[in-house]
Amino acid sequence: MNQTSRSADQSDAITDAAAHWCLRLQAEDCSAAERQAFELWLAADPVHAEEYQAMLDIWQTADHLPRSNTPGKVIALPRRRRSAWRHYASAAAIALLALPTGAWIGWDQGWLPNQYQYLESTSSISHVLLKDGSQVELNLGSALRFTNYKDERRVTLVKGEAFFKVKHDSQHPFVVHAAQGQTRVTGTQFNVWKYEDQVKVTLVEGSVLVSSDAHDTDGGYRLGPGMQASYQSGDFEPRLSQTYSHDTSLAWRDGKLILDNLSLAQALPQINRYLDKPLQLADESTGNIRISGIYDTSQIKRLVGNLPKVLPVYLTRGKDGSMLLNRISPPPARG
Structure with a gap:
C-alpha cells in the first residue's frame, strides 16, 4: 500500500503502533516475544520503519533539550523536527511523560x-473517564485519541461514534477533530458520529462551534441544544438542522439502530458503521428503496442477510468481493 492510497485513519493507526513500540522497547519488562512481534511489524511495510524512525527522532530531540529552570526560554528546533513535534503527537506525549524535566519547553510552547x-x-x-475529567461513551467499533495541551484539550475521533460530557474549563477549550472538520466547546454534552468522511454532530446541552478545515477554524457555526451539524470532505461549511422529539441519533446508547423510513442510500452509512466490509448499492434505483425498523447494534450482520426477506432486493458479490444490494424489478404491467 503506498502513501497516496493510504487513508487518514490507516496512517493514524500506523502512528499509534509506532508510538506503542517506541514505548515498549524502552521498557524493562519488554519480552523477547514482543521484540519478535516488533520485527515482524517493522518488516510488514516500509512505512512502518519510516514512522518508527520519526518516533526515535522525537525521543532524541526531547533528550537533548537543555534542562533549564528559566521559565519561558524558547529553543529553536530544526525545521524537520519542529514539524515532527506537531505531526507525531502520540510519540511526543510519550517523550514528555518519559522525560518530564527535558521536555517542559515543548509543553510551555504548546508543541507537546x-x-x-x-x-x-x-x-x-x-464508558471512559478522560484524564481531564470529561466523560466519554464509545459506540461499538469506535476509537479516539485524547491529548492535553497547554492551550486546549484535543480529541481525534479515529472511527465510529462517541458521546461526550465535557468538564467545563473556559480557559482550556475541548476540540474534537473528525474527518475534515472540528467541534469546539468549553463544557457541554454532545454526540459525534463519523463514517468515512461523513460526520454528524448532535448537541444535547450547552453550545458548540462546528467548522470545516476549509473554513476559519477559529470561528464556526454555533449550535444550540437540539441542533445538528453535518459535513463531509470538501464542504466549506456544515449543514445545520433542528432535531425533533422522534430523533433517533442517540439510540445507539441503548444498543439500538433505528431506521425511520429512510432510503437505502441514507441508511447504508449507518448500517455500514457496524460492518467489517461495507454493503454497497448496485445502482441509484436500489438506493431509493425505503427501510424502517429497530435493530440491535450487536446484530447488524444478521440484518444484511435478512434484507432480501423484507425488501424487494437480492444480494450479489462485486468484483472486489463486496456485497451488492440489487433491486428486484417489478413485473411488467399488463396492457
Whole structure:
C-alpha cells in the first residue's frame, strides 16, 4: 500500500503502533516475544520503519533539550523536527511523560501534550473517564485519541461514534477533530458520529462551534441544544438542522439502530458503521428503496442477510468481493 492510497485513519493507526513500540522497547519488562512481534511489524511495510524512525527522532530531540529552570526560554528546533513535534503527537506525549524535566519547553510552547490516551471499543459500548475529567461513551467499533495541551484539550475521533460530557474549563477549550472538520466547546454534552468522511454532530446541552478545515477554524457555526451539524470532505461549511422529539441519533446508547423510513442510500452509512466490509448499492434505483425498523447494534450482520426477506432486493458479490444490494424489478404491467 503506498502513501497516496493510504487513508487518514490507516496512517493514524500506523502512528499509534509506532508510538506503542517506541514505548515498549524502552521498557524493562519488554519480552523477547514482543521484540519478535516488533520485527515482524517493522518488516510488514516500509512505512512502518519510516514512522518508527520519526518516533526515535522525537525521543532524541526531547533528550537533548537543555534542562533549564528559566521559565519561558524558547529553543529553536530544526525545521524537520519542529514539524515532527506537531505531526507525531502520540510519540511526543510519550517523550514528555518519559522525560518530564527535558521536555517542559515543548509543553510551555504548546508543541507537546502532557497527557495522552488512546481509547477503543470493539464489541460493546465503553464508558471512559478522560484524564481531564470529561466523560466519554464509545459506540461499538469506535476509537479516539485524547491529548492535553497547554492551550486546549484535543480529541481525534479515529472511527465510529462517541458521546461526550465535557468538564467545563473556559480557559482550556475541548476540540474534537473528525474527518475534515472540528467541534469546539468549553463544557457541554454532545454526540459525534463519523463514517468515512461523513460526520454528524448532535448537541444535547450547552453550545458548540462546528467548522470545516476549509473554513476559519477559529470561528464556526454555533449550535444550540437540539441542533445538528453535518459535513463531509470538501464542504466549506456544515449543514445545520433542528432535531425533533422522534430523533433517533442517540439510540445507539441503548444498543439500538433505528431506521425511520429512510432510503437505502441514507441508511447504508449507518448500517455500514457496524460492518467489517461495507454493503454497497448496485445502482441509484436500489438506493431509493425505503427501510424502517429497530435493530440491535450487536446484530447488524444478521440484518444484511435478512434484507432480501423484507425488501424487494437480492444480494450479489462485486468484483472486489463486496456485497451488492440489487433491486428486484417489478413485473411488467399488463396492457
